[in-house]
Amino acid sequence: MTFEQVKQKLDGSVMPTYARFGAALVSGRNATAKGVDGKEYIDFTSGIGVNCLGYADEKWAAAVARQAAAIQHISNLYYSPVQAEFAEKLCRAAGMSKVFFGNSGAEANECCIKLARRYGEDALGIRGPEIVTLNNSFHGRTVTTLAATGQEGFHEHFLPLTDGFRYADADMGSVKSRVTEKTCAVLLELIQGEGGVVPMDRAFVRELREFCDEKKILMMVDEVQTGVGRTGAFYCYQNYGILPDAVSSAKALAGGIPMGACLCREEFGSLLGKGAHGSTFGGNPLACAGGLAVLERVGRPEFLKEVRAKGAYFSEKLKAMPGVSGVRGMGLMLGAKPEKGPAGEIAAKCVENGLLILTAKDVLRLLPPLTITKQETDRGLAILEKTLRAFA
Numbered sequence: 001m002t003f004e005q006v007k008q009k010l011d012g013s014v015m016p017t018y019a020r021f022g023a024a025l026v027s028g029r030n031a032t033a034k035g036v037d038g039k040e041y042i043d044f045t046s047g048i049g050v051n052c053l054g055y056a057d058e059k060w061a062a063a064v065a066r067q068a069a070a071i072q073h074i075s076n077l078y079y080s081p082v083q084a085e086f087a088e089k090l091c092r093a094a095g096m097s098k099v100f101f102g103n104s105g106a107e108a109n110e111c112c113i114k115l116a117r118r119y120g121e122d123a124l125g126i127r128g129p130e131i132v133t134l135n136n137s138f139h140g141r142t143v144t145t146l147a148a149t150g151q152e153g154f155h156e157h158f159l160p161l162t163d164g165f166r167y168a169d170a171d172m173g174s175v176k177s178r179v180t181e182k183t184c185a186v187l188l189e190l191i192q193g194e195g196g197v198v199p200m201d202r203a204f205v206r207e208l209r210e211f212c213d214e215k216k217i218l219m220m221v222d223e224v225q226t227g228v229g230r231t232g233a234f235y236c237y238q239n240y241g242i243l244p245d246a247v248s249s250a251k252a253l254a255g256g257i258p259m260g261a262c263l264c265r266e267e268f269g270s271l272l273g274k275g276a277h278g279s280t281f282g283g284n285p286l287a288c289a290g291g292l293a294v295l296e297r298v299g300r301p302e303f304l305k306e307v308r309a310k311g312a313y314f315s316e317k318l319k320a321m322p323g324v325s326g327v328r329g330m331g332l333m334l335g336a337k338p339e340k341g342p343a344g345e346i347a348a349k350c351v352e353n354g355l356l357i358l359t360a361k362d363v364l365r366l367l368p369p370l371t372i373t374k375q376e377t378d379r380g381l382a383i384l385e386k387t388l389r390a391f392a
């Protein structure tokens with residue numbers, strides 16, 4: 001099939017919810033993808049932060065293939081050795097005690113929200129507990145995670161949303177003003193990804209941790225985009241030197257197989273008892289095999305050190321690049337603000353020139369595979385520089 005044939009077929013039968021770029025991808029190795037027409041692309045996207053080990057990593061692919069050939073799915077009616085192993089190792093990497101597995105970031109947040117509501121009811125005796133989230137946040141596309149998302153643009157046309165969310169700015173004064181006797185939790189991203197790669201202030205995060213302790217409300221961190229090595233720590237809260245009460249994780253968790261997880265500390269680990277929550281696919285053996293292959297690599301201190309070094313290299317090159325007016329982010333989660341031209345148009349031109357890159361609000365967003373090589377990095381940055389020059 002040619003690109004045009006793929007486009008026509010897909011547009012003919014898939015709902016038009018996505019603004020797609022002009023490339024149809026069929027294969028890849030590490031941070032280099034190949035299109036239907038044989039064209040090569042350097043990938044600074046990882047499929048929006050999913051392919052942490054790049055495309056078709058040999059060990060990851062072999063682990064998933066082995067699992068598929070042994071037993072691919074069993075439901076949660078039975079015990080799974082591979083789920084048991086992954087759950088134990090993931091909890092250890094996160095510094096958490098219990099995990100619930102789902103299939104996406106939105107579902108991971110749904111579980112955090114249910115956990116917090118249950119905590120509000122059971123531990124704090126609140127009827128109709130509320131959760132404070134931040135303005136400019138993004139927590140997913142289900143009706144409840146849209147409600148948790150502090151951006152009105154996402155709410156339009158889908159009202160009424162789930163009740164029980166109050167939005168605050170990312171400062172303690174604002175958070176305190178939104179907390180009431182009905183508040184059971186605060187949920188936040190430590191770097192707002194879809195919001196434009198906006199890192200939270202360190203002092204704010206640490207003060208928020210203390211405040212939640214004082215008020216006996218849960219501090220929940222959405223690590224869907226920032227998690228699994230992306231920022232140079234396994235979870236971004238480890239960079240901030242805090243431990244949340246609950247964490248949502250997804251995207252890179254199984255290296256390209258749908259998986260989401262809500263993790264929590266020991267004291268909250270039995271709030272959701274038998275029948276309180278569930279998922280047919282959650283923690284299925286295939287996803288857990290992918291997750292174990294990811295964890296075995298990304299969980300290593302040397303690997304995370306390399307992510308930090310790669311992030312510093314990217315950041316330094318971007319800061320020095322003509323046409324870039326500012327760079328923010330952490331590790332390999334970076335936002336580069338273009339001096340001229342809408343980010344979306346620049347990204348579309350980059351694709352034409354052989355570079356896959358994301359946008360978030362007014363920045364070009366970079367989430368390359370954590371395994372990206374120096375050669376791939378330099379090739380991609382050269383394409384970006386050439387593209388930006390055309391917009392100068």
Ligand SMILES: Cc1ncc(COP(=O)(O)O)c(C=O)c1O
Binds near residue numbers: 105109140223250
């Ligand atoms: C911080 C954050 N939370 C939640 C989500 C939703 O994840 P999913 O698309 O897997 O439901 C995303 C997706 O971009 C995200 O960035």
